Amino acid sequence: MxxxxxxxxxxxxxxxxxxxxxxxxxxxxxxxxxxxxxxxxxxxxxxxxxxxxxxEALGCGLIEHDEAPSPAIISPAAPPPPAPAVARRTAVRRVRTRPPEAPVSPEQARAERTVTRGKVVVQALFDSARLGQAVPVAEAMSLVAEMDDLFARGEHKLLDVIRMKTADEYTYLHSVAVCALMLKLARQLGMAESEARECGLAGLLHDVGKMRVPADVLHKRGALTDAEYLQVQAHAEEGFAMLSMVPDLPEAAMTVARLHHEKIDGTGYPLQLSGEAIPLVARMGAICDVYDALTSNRAYKQAWTPAKALAAMAGWDGHFDGPLLEAFAASVGIALPHAPVEPA
Ligand SMILES: [Fe+2]
CATH class of the missing domain: 3.90.105 (Molybdopterin biosynthesis moea protein, domain 2)
Structure with a gap:
């Protein structure tokens, strides 16, 4: 029953x-x-x-009101619920964007704590994916909710903290950044809480398939061979396949993992979809992914300013959904220029 x-x-x-x-x-x-x-x-x-x-056919039934609960089962002295388990990692450097002795506001401290937690969560996600284990989605969902709650309270330092990540931190904090940017864009588009959080979760998981790309190819300095480029491109379908194994995961997560490298003119991958054949959430993911890559320090380049990155993206004809890019710019507080500049 x-x-x-x-x-x-x-x-x-x-x-x-x-x-x-x-x-x-x-x-x-x-x-x-x-x-x-x-x-x-x-x-x-x-x-x-x-x-x-x-x-009730597969497990215990409800204890009715007139049936005394077994003290062995329901103990009034039960301890409070522990926080959901997180795979602990050693030597996780606290994310900090200021000198240690500098005064810090409560908002800044909360943002740094959340970003540090995000780094731990993404490390656990990627480690599980690399080892072929189930992706620990519950902790990812909890992180998304924490970030969304900060934004809902009008606290936006999170984006500044993430943007100041070092080149070494990029691997993990890029996913945290795309999550945060997806949440901001979803809210800018007027999405309700549950839909916005599904977009955030999709951003957090968008590159999980990269854990199936050989590390020497993924981190190779210099030009990739054609075969290596195909291996990197395969992360989209790999991520889709991995997330498809997770029961009840929102569709948005699979969609973004698979389609965040599609371009509006049909020249992206893996399916060469174009225009509105690319689902909205994947068009959102494409913008958030590239914006964070451009505004981050990498081993081979300095971070661009947000304004420079957005101006460049606006000039890449056929890459992004134009109106969506304008909404994204508004969500991060920048007006798109009318005359886009060429990327440096
Ligand atoms: Fe990707």
């Missing part, structure tokens, strides 16, 4: 088969599983979903 229960009624042994509310209302990347850990029970009891669907 399928039954809808409140989060507070969840107990060990129940079989969960779905959640009410959006994908972001709960931290689980699966929606069908048996509750075998008290930690998961505690997390579920405290999450923001309006209801949980259980299948």
């Amino acid at each position: 399928i039954r809808r229960i409140e989060p507070g009624q969840v107990r060990l042994g129940m079989y969960v088969r779905g959640f009410g509310g959006s994908f972001f209302s709960h931290p689980f990347w699966r929606t069908r599983f048996k509750l075998t850990s008290q930690t998961d029970v505690d997390i579920l009891r405290n999450c923001a979903v309006p209801y949980i669907e259980i299948d």
Whole structure:
């Protein structure tokens, strides 16, 4: 029998088969599983979903009001739910964009903490992908929500902190940056919270397929051979395939992983889609991806200013969706020039 229960009624042994509310209302990347850990029970009891669907044929049923709960199952002294597990990595340098002794505002400190956490989350994501393990999406979703909450409170230092990343930090913080920029653009376009956060999650995961590209090719200095270029291009389909294995992941994440290198004139890859045949979220991803690459320090070039990057992008005919690029410029507080300049 399928039954809808409140989060507070969840107990060990129940079989969960779905959640009410959006994908972001709960931290689980699966929606069908048996509750075998008290930690998961505690997390579920405290999450923001309006209801949980259980299948009583596959697990325990609801304890009715007149049935005393087993103290072994529901303990009033149960500890508070722990934070969702994150794969811990050693030697994660705190992201900081100021001298250590400089005074720091609470907003700046929050932005630095969030970006540092983002670096850890993306490292864990990429390590899992590299090892062929399941991508830990729950922690990624939680990070997206944290970033969106900062923006919703009017705190925008996050973008400045991310933009100041060093060349060494680019691998991980580029994904955090694309996530943040996708959130900003989605809000600029008037998207609701759940849709905006799906765009942010898609930005965070857009390059996960690169973990399947041989490292010597991915980090090669100098020109790639034709064969190596094809290996790099394959990251789009690789990412799509990897994310397709994650149950219940929003479609946007697969779409952006696969199509963020398509161009509006049909000369991109992997499918050579053009115009509005490229889904909106993928056209958004293309803009956020290139903008962050141009405005970041890399081993071989200095970062461009936001204005210079946007002026250059506006001049690349056939690459981006023009009206969307204007919306993006507005989302980062810059007006596009009427006469685009050539890239340096
Ligand atoms: Fe990419």
